[in-house]
Amino acid sequence: MAGYYQKFISEFPEYKDSDMVKRAFAVSEKAHEGQFRNSGEPYIIHPYEVVRILADLGLDEVSIAAGMLHDVPEDTDFTIDMVAEQFSPEIAKIVDGVTKLMNIKFKTQEEAQAESMRKMFLAMADDIRVIIIKLADRLHNMRTLDYKSAEKQRQKARETLDIYAPLAHRLGINKFKWEFEDLALKYLEPEAYHEIAGKLNSTRKEREEYIRSIIGDIRRVVDGLGVEAEIEGRPKHIYSIYKKMKTKAKTFEELYDLIAVRVIVNSVKDCYAILGAVHTEWRPL
Template sequence: MELYEELISRVKSYNPRLNEEFLRQAYLFAVALHGDQKRHSGEPYIVHLVAVAKILAELELDEETIVAGLLHDVVEDTGIELAVVSEKFGAEIAALVDGVTKLSRLEFRSKEEQQAENLRKMFLAMAKDIRVIIIKLADRLHNLRTLEYHTPEKQRAIAAETLEIFAPLAHRLGIYRLKWELEDLAFRYLEPEKYRDLTEKVAKTRAMREEYIRQATGILKGRLEETGINAELQGRPKNLYSIYRKMERQGKDYSEIFDTAGIRALVDTVRDCYAVLGVVHTLWKPVPGRFKDFIAVPKENMYQSLHTTVVGPQGEPLEVQIRTREMHRTAEYGIAAHWRYKEGRPHDKEVEAKFAWLRELLEWVYEMRDAR
């Protein structure tokens, strides 16, 4: 029950109107149906279900998605009819559970048989409700967190599938906090020696890197205060897999990769973003060809930010990202940000505009399906 209480506490922290009794009924329903089922770790199966729901709560998703997270395996693993889920918890939650169940039954092809076909299947599955995919991503993430209890062959298969399908999908949906952990955990099992080697190298330079970031942050913070700009500055470490990919791509060792960490500045307005950029470029010389304006030209997954690399303190390169707090929420949660709890959960024109790219993508997927 302790894990369940943690889940309730997390959901209530962003959703003060949570129907706690409804969530409790879903939890008890899952406990009763899964009974004595165990995970490979030996833990009761309910531990996995609550963990998935907690990952969804970390994304601050709505009550229906949290409940569906708790119930996502009841049809697949207990034999209960979907109609029973619909009767007890409503058609919306039943549809989410049904979507995850169908997705779990998909057989994905190996890399040689084309990633495009795998992604096509995933996009078709999310055509009705993207929350189905978000639940599946949370399910995959917790499975990776407990992958140590599987055989090496199973570990490699799941890790490879994650890098081929699930991490790219999290990227496409802009849910970077899931993408980074999916990648790093998959990397750990797919290339264990390279993972250990890179982990050790990063650990050895951590203190030096953190001191450099502290120094640069202090200088920038002082200059921003002088100019009257209110900004929150954060250190920004890169995930291991992205460092590894850059090393492979450039044929370099870790010691030769210069932008393994940087600074992120969060501000209130777009005007402030460009003002901070001006301060950064006044303080430190920009590296040619390293400036990108994703505010003026957002990525297709709604990501917006200013990126620049400068020659920072001590002549060392420093990567700086600048964005508004709202842009940062979208960067962290991606498309999930638009199912976060809101009073009344309005669907304004801005949100509709942001979903335009997704509708176009789904139309393309349907055309592919019809052509087959």
């Protein structure tokens, strides 16, 4: 236990004073002892990676403990009642909610999409942490999908693209959405994915330098207006480029908007002021 727990709190020291988190690591590691993933790695790596994803979002200690325990009642002899007794009814309820979402079975793909979305939103109404843990669980599973069969890869990728990416978008967790979409594309359209990824990697340095330059130019414009603003830039992700290539029938080389810049201000008035200044500096296409 000490190894994974110590690694976790060294990366996320804000949880080091939580006895609840420490005990969740101990219980999870003991419960999953002797279990392995398809990759051959100890199973404990999965809940550990899930809670790293949750901690990166800044979730509370209850979420971290529930995330560490989310597979325990399903895959071990440690029951939901034991979670409630040794931790709290609140944590047990979250873990039970995640388990129920995992056990949803469908007859058709159409039913899967509609029913899964409905049940997830019902769960959200009760405790949104259930949904966020489920999203983190799916994200780590997608990151390690190489060890599944080709049929299972495509099934999980389609489900992720149809259900989990839109759900992450509705919750405003865009970094989940972007990664879900890219990982799904990797298995649904592997040739397109690797072609775009290769071209993006070959121009990454130039694009990052260009983003820094654009942010600097926009900062100069914003400062000239005397407006307080937060400016961020990022390269477009692979799936969004793929969609644009398909809908506009263009090649990668024919696309000009491979980066995105976001300016966040405090009021609608400031937003329009900056928009006008930016359009004066750069003519809209």
